[in-house]
Amino acid sequence: MSLAFSLPASWPTSLPEPFRLVLYLVGILSFVGFNAAYLVWVERKGAGRFQRRPGPTEVGYAGLLQPIADAIKLLSKQILLPPGVDAILFRAAPILVLAPALMSLATIPFSETLAARNIDLGLLLIFAVGSINVLAVMLGGWSSRNKYAIISAARVVSQNIAYEIPMLLTVVTMILVTGTLNLNEIVHQQASGFWHWNLFRLDINPLMPVTFLIFYTCMLAETNRAPFDMAEAESELVAGVYTEYAGMGFGVFFMAEYANILLGCCLATVLFLGGWQSPFGVWSGLLWFLAKMYLLIFSVIWIRWTFPRTQFYNLLNLSWKILIPVSLATLVLTSVMLKLLRA
Secondary structure (H helix, E strand, O other): OOOOOOOOOOOHHHHHHHHHHHHHHOOOOHHHHHHHHHHHHHHHHHHHHOOOOOOOOOOHHOOHHHHHHHHHHHHHHOOOOOOOOOOHHHHHHHHHHHHHHHHOOOOOOOOOOOOOOOOOOHHHHHHHHHHHHHHHHHHHHHHHHHHHHHHHHHHHHHHHHHHHHHHHHHHHHHHHHHHHOOHHHHOOOOOHHHHHOOOOOOOOHHHHHHHHHHHHHHHHHHHHOOOOOHHHHHHHHOOOHHOOOOOHHHHHHHHHHHHHHHHHHHHHHHHOOOOOOOOOOOOOOOOHHHHHHHHHHHHHHHOEEEEOOHHHHHHHHHHHHHHHHHHHHHHHHHHHHHHHOOO
């Protein structure tokens, strides 16, 4: 059942194609921009509560206008090109980091009627486009001609390769369970109550909660969130890849980080938590999707301000020695269980 204020099913498709694409582009950009601004406020307030110190308090009520002030400050700053940088790649890197997240969000079904594109291979598209992200961050560090940024770029490549493998293995496991790459179809299969969510499909994979935990951990690492923020370890690498960026060059990198967090939590919601489906089987819609997504985002913020940054080699060992073998085991177990159930 849809919520009473849900958009009519014919509304998006009834518009002429150019207007429809422009509308969704503006909507996605506005959604990402708003979240990037005010998730920073939530994070700073959350950090203050978790660590018993104040967050933003001065600009607007409870500091609510602080994100706007920060945006104006970044927009007013000059974008400098340090001597010796590769100017083209230095300017292009922030855009190349943000673009894949925006393209991927176009495939996410926020409700039964609210999605920019219902693509049969939507899940494949997200990971194909997402592979550009690590290359863009690497180019940002390499083009800066800064030793700290170059070391950070090397760390980014190592970290992303290490954690993309278990993440892809968990996604392959979910493809076996659902039998489709269409995100809308994956959500439809999880209707009629939370016990049908893939997180609780213990009949097919008794280790499904472990599979979700692996995906969640890899999502933290892929978005460079603490305790996996090796790309910008300020105690060792100043600001890492972002060291030479100022003004909106840095601001776009910052937006890209939150856009990727949004994308990762959206994907986890679709794959494991039933998407827009209600946990009680009634009144499904956009609000349920947003509630699940923001709950995951809050957990990401909570983890950042609770756990210390790990040592780089321990981070790699976690993936190669633990997550990859366990994700392979869950994949094999799911394959065997499906074969027995279909026999």
